[in-house]
Amino acid sequence: MEKPPWHILLMEDNAEDRADLRQMLLRGGTRRFRFSEASTGAQGVRKVLALEEGPFDCLLLDYRLPDMDAMEVLAALRNGADMPPCPVVVITGAAVEEGQQLLSAGAQDFIGKRWTGADSLNRAVENAVDRYALQRERLRAEDALRASEERYRALFNSIDAGYAVVEVMFGENGTAVDARYLEVNPSFARQTGLVGAEGQTLHALVPGIETLWVETFGTVALTGVPVRLERFSAVMDRWFDVYAFRLGNAPSPQVAVLFHDTTERKSTEFALIAAKAEAEAANRAKSQFLLNMSHELRSPLSSILGFTQLIESSKPRPTPAQQDSVEQILLAGWYLSGLINELLDFSTIESGKMVLTSRAVSIADVLDDCRALIEPQAQRSGIQIEFPVLAESFLVKADPVRTKQVLINLLTNAIKYNRASGRVDVRCTAAPGQPVRVSVEDTGQGLTPAQLAQLFDPFNRLGQEGSAEPGTGIGLVICQRLVEQMGGRIGVESRPGLGSCFWFELQLAPVPHPSADQRTTD
Numbered sequence: 001m002e003k004p005p006w007h008i009l010l011m012e013d014n015a016e017d018r019a020d021l022r023q024m025l026l027r028g029g030t031r032r033f034r035f036s037e038a039s040t041g042a043q044g045v046r047k048v049l050a051l052e053e054g055p056f057d058c059l060l061l062d063y064r065l066p067d068m069d070a071m072e073v074l075a076a077l078r079n080g081a082d083m084p085p086c087p088v089v090v091i092t093g094a095a096v097e098e099g100q101q102l103l104s105a106g107a108q109d110f111i112g113k114r115w116t117g118a119d120s121l122n123r124a125v126e127n128a129v130d131r132y133a134l135q136r137e138r139l140r141a142e143d144a145l146r147a148s149e150e151r152y153r154a155l156f157n158s159i160d161a162g163y164a165v166v167e168v169m170f171g172e173n174g175t176a177v178d179a180r181y182l183e184v185n186p187s188f189a190r191q192t193g194l195v196g197a198e199g200q201t202l203h204a205l206v207p208g209i210e211t212l213w214v215e216t217f218g219t220v221a222l223t224g225v226p227v228r229l230e231r232f233s234a235v236m237d238r239w240f241d242v243y244a245f246r247l248g249n250a251p252s253p254q255v256a257v258l259f260h261d262t263t264e265r266k267s268t269e270f271a272l273i274a275a276k277a278e279a280e281a282a283n284r285a286k287s288q289f290l291l292n293m294s295h296e297l298r299s300p301l302s303s304i305l306g307f308t309q310l311i312e313s314s315k316p317r318p319t320p321a322q323q324d325s326v327e328q329i330l331l332a333g334w335y336l337s338g339l340i341n342e343l344l345d346f347s348t349i350e351s352g353k354m355v356l357t358s359r360a361v362s363i364a365d366v367l368d369d370c371r372a373l374i375e376p377q378a379q380r381s382g383i384q385i386e387f388p389v390l391a392e393s394f395l396v397k398a399d400p401v402r403t404k405q406v407l408i409n410l411l412t413n414a415i416k417y418n419r420a421s422g423r424v425d426v427r428c429t430a431a432p433g434q435p436v437r438v439s440v441e442d443t444g445q446g447l448t449p450a451q452l453a454q455l456f457d458p459f460n461r462l463g464q465e466g467s468a469e470p471g472t473g474i475g476l477v478i479c480q481r482l483v484e485q486m487g488g489r490i491g492v493e494s495r496p497g498l499g500s501c502f503w504f505e506l507q508l509a510p511v512p513h514p515s516a517d518q519r520t521t522d
Contacts, residue, residue, distance in 0.1 A: 005032035006057035008125070011044035011073070012037075012091075013066050017113075021060055021091075025125065028118030041068030045076045048085055056086045058125050061107075063092035074105040082139055087132035089124050091116065108132045161260050162191030168214075168221040168253045169201070176218020178203050182254070191261045192236070208235050217255045220244045230262065239266040283350065305333045349481045356399040356485055360509035363394040363428055363436055366403050374411045378424065383415050385424040394428060394436045396506035398486045403506070406479045406490075407438060410502045413475065414442035430508070435488065439503035447494040455492060456480050479504070 008025065012018045018037055025033050036053045038044030044061070047053055059077075063070045070090045077084035083106055090102045090110040099110040108128035111120060166179040181197040189195050197205055202214060210233060220227050226245040233240065239262045247254040308329045311318060318326055348354045371387050378385040396403075414424045422443040430436040447455070458477045483490045483504045494500035 003031070005034045006125075006129075007036065007054065008033050009036045009038060009044060009047060009054070009056045009059045009086075011041065011059060011065065012062040013039045014062075015039075017062070021121070024116065024118040024121045028120075028122035029126075031122075031126075039066075041065045041073045041076070045073060048077060049079070054086075058128055059084075059086055059088045060125075061088055061090050063090055070102060070107070071105050074102070074107060078106050083132070083135060087125075087128040089128045108135070157186055159185065160187055161258050162188045163259075164188055164197070164257045165247065166202070166217060166255050166257060168217050168255055170218065170253070176214045176221070179214055179217050179255070181205070191240075191259060192238070206233075206235055209233065210235065216242075217244060217257070220246050220255050221253050222250075224250055232266075237263075239263045305330065308333065349478065349485075354481075354485065356402055356482070358397055358399065358486070360395045361398045361400045361403055363396055363438065363506075364390045365393070366400065366407060367426065367428065367438075370404055370407045370411060373408060374415070377412070378415050381415050381418070382420060383418050383422050383424055385411075385415070385426070387426045388428050390428060394430055395509040396436050397509045398488075398506050399482075402482045402486065406482055406504060407440075409475045409479050410440040410504075414440050414444070414500075414502070418442050418444045433508075435505040435507050437503050437505045439501055441499065441501040443499045446496040446498050446500055447492070448496050452492065452494060 010018045010021055012021065022033075022035055036047065036056070038047055044059070044065075048056060048059065061070050061073055065073070068076070070092065074084060074088065077088070088107045090099075090107045091113055092098065092102070092110055093113050102110050108131045109124045111124045163185040164181055165183040167182055168176050169178040169180060171177040179202045181200055181202070184197045188197060194205055202209055212231060213233070216227055216229065219225075224246045226243065228243050230239065230241045232238070240259050241262045242257060242259040244255055244257045246252060247256050308326055312323070312326045312330070317323075367387055367390070371385075375385060411424065411426070418424065424443075425441045427439045427441070428436065429439075456477055458474050480490050483506070486506060488504055488506040490502075490504040492500055492502045
């Protein structure tokens with residue numbers, strides 16, 4: 001494809017000289033040209049800057065024009081910029097020293113009138129165009145570098161983290177012995193408490209500093225492998241989270257260090273760890289106290305119940321007044337026995353001493369056993385209770401005794417906190433591959449969102465402390481712990497005034513496969 005012609009502006013006041021320049025360019029090479037002319041400096045400057053006939057690929061400028069010389073034209077063309085808008089070749093009869101001034105003023109080349117020929121003029125134009133392109137590229141690179149440095153400096157000065165560039169100093173045996181700070185950002189002093197670091201060595205800035213820091217910087221400088229560490233400096237009495245990486249390729253001794261003072265965060269962490277350990281110790285002590293106290297109460301209570309039962313069955317029989325007292329003692333004793341059992345369960349669970357079995361348990365059998373136990377209580381309280389008729393047994397992985405304990409507790413609460421002539425519905429559902437859910441729904445007063453948030457807090461009876469219904473506020477907590485230890489979960493949905501639905505879920509047990517002997521027998 002043929003190259004487009006170069007557009008040349010001839011700034012020459014002599015018409016014959018302009019004609020000679022055109023002819024020399026046309027005869028001196030294979031490139032095609034087209035020309036524009038200006039007989040004064042002002043006219044040429046206007047054409048270049050206003051692009052009246054441009055743009056131009058090169059400007060041939062006579063050193064002396066009627067109104068301006070070449071230095072003035074170049075200054076006008078540059079208009080404060082680093083370069084003129086197009087390459088300039090000055091035609092002059094002056095000495096080489098003057099030509100150097102022209103190059104400094106913005107011209108790309110100069111050539112003397114007396115030795116200008118077709119070949120030399122073409123070479124001067126081509127050289128000027130090439131040199132101009134190189135100068136423009138250099139300026140673009142310098143601008144990009146300057147912008148990059150400005151961005152780096154803005155980031156360097158604005159980041160909250162401390163940042164430093166250090167030069168690692170090595171001893172004769174090749175080990176790192178010190179590090180000199182070449183550059184630090186404003187956050188350095190805030191993160192370290194050290195001022196005036198630039199130019200100083202680490203040992204001079206922090207006498208007695210641990211060797212770990214210099215050794216770390218030396219390793220990064222030698223290997224080029226970045227290092228991330230969090231360490232405590234006893235000398236500075238601060239924790240630092242540090243990321244160090246080498247600047248440049250080996251064997252560059254310069255290492256960049258980005259760091260944060262984490263002393264406050266570490267102090268908080270240590271305080272939380274200590275508080276957690278203290279709370280766990282207190283909880284263990286509390287659980288052990290409850291365990292011991294429950295055992296201590298059980299022995300005298302057993303004696304009280306035993307002797308009361310002997311009095312009840314003794315001869316002669318107690319008088320009616322005495323019988324009332326005996327029944328009150330037995331009622332209170334059995335209630336107290338139940339409370340002690342709950343405390344024993346709770347303290348055993350909290351101390352981590354509760355051992356549960358895990359085997360395939362039939363939910364249908366659990367429901368049948370619980371129904372037999374709970375229906376008399378429901379009848380005495382005037383509560384209608386409905387159990388589901390299951391088409392299958394629903395085998396779950398659980399402890400059978402504890403599963404019954406959980407369900408009995410939920411049923412007992414549904415009866416105790418129901419309304420007069422209320423209702424309790426027991427349901428059992430299980431989608432294929434999903435846990436088995438057993439739910440107990442009552443028609444009681446329901447729970448508010450605030451009460452639901454405190455439902456599983458130990459010893460919290462949710463405002464029922466003054467009611468006629470006895471309790472300790474740990475029954476549901478025990479249920480929650482037992483279900484979770486069996487790999488399940490427990491929850492509740494409730495609406496004030498409409499009742500509550502407590503439920504628990506347990507994982508399905510693997511279906512047992514018949515043995516070879518059983519298959520043969522079948």
